[in-house]
Amino acid sequence: MGGTVLTERIDHMRDADGRTLMSIRVMGTFDVKDGKIAAWRDYFDTAGLASGAP
Numbered sequence: 001m002g003g004t005v006l007t008e009r010i011d012h013m014r015d016a017d018g019r020t021l022m023s024i025r026v027m028g029t030f031d032v033k034d035g036k037i038a039a040w041r042d043y044f045d046t047a048g049l050a051s052g053a054p
Contacts, residue, residue: 003032011044 007028013021030040 005030005032 007030009026009028011024011026013023015021024044026042026044028040028042031038
Protein backbone atom coordinates (compact mmCIF):
# COMPACT_ATOMS: atom_id res chain seq x y z
CA MET A 1 0.00 0.00 0.00
CA GLY A 2 1.41 3.41 -1.04
CA GLY A 3 2.05 6.28 1.29
CA THR A 4 1.56 9.16 -1.15
CA VAL A 5 -1.64 11.22 -1.38
CA LEU A 6 -2.43 13.58 -4.28
CA THR A 7 -4.74 16.58 -3.87
CA GLU A 8 -6.25 19.21 -6.14
CA ARG A 9 -7.77 22.50 -5.07
CA ILE A 10 -8.37 26.09 -6.08
CA ASP A 11 -7.02 28.83 -3.81
CA HIS A 12 -8.86 32.15 -3.90
CA MET A 13 -7.04 35.34 -2.89
CA ARG A 14 -9.59 37.82 -1.51
CA ASP A 15 -9.41 41.41 -0.32
CA ALA A 16 -10.78 42.66 3.00
CA ASP A 17 -14.26 43.08 1.44
CA GLY A 18 -14.32 39.47 0.26
CA ARG A 19 -13.86 40.25 -3.45
CA THR A 20 -11.80 37.66 -5.31
CA LEU A 21 -8.52 39.16 -6.49
CA MET A 22 -7.30 35.97 -8.18
CA SER A 23 -7.78 32.22 -8.16
CA ILE A 24 -4.97 29.71 -8.54
CA ARG A 25 -5.27 25.99 -9.29
CA VAL A 26 -3.02 24.00 -6.95
CA MET A 27 -1.90 20.38 -7.06
CA GLY A 28 -0.53 19.00 -3.82
CA THR A 29 1.12 15.81 -2.69
CA PHE A 30 1.96 14.53 0.73
CA ASP A 31 3.83 11.51 1.98
CA VAL A 32 2.54 9.56 4.97
CA LYS A 33 4.89 7.54 7.17
CA ASP A 34 3.84 5.77 10.35
CA GLY A 35 0.41 7.41 10.13
CA LYS A 36 1.81 10.96 10.05
CA ILE A 37 2.45 13.44 7.25
CA ALA A 38 6.19 13.34 6.60
CA ALA A 39 6.34 15.77 3.64
CA TRP A 40 3.89 18.15 1.96
CA ARG A 41 4.41 19.85 -1.40
CA ASP A 42 2.19 22.23 -3.40
CA TYR A 43 2.60 22.98 -7.09
CA PHE A 44 0.87 25.67 -9.14
CA ASP A 45 1.05 27.23 -12.58
CA THR A 46 2.61 30.68 -12.30
CA ALA A 47 0.59 31.82 -15.34
CA GLY A 48 -2.35 32.31 -12.96
CA LEU A 49 -0.26 34.69 -10.89
CA ALA A 50 1.00 36.59 -13.94
CA SER A 51 -2.47 37.23 -15.31
CA GLY A 52 -3.91 38.28 -11.95
CA ALA A 53 -7.35 37.30 -13.26
CA PRO A 54 -9.93 35.46 -11.10
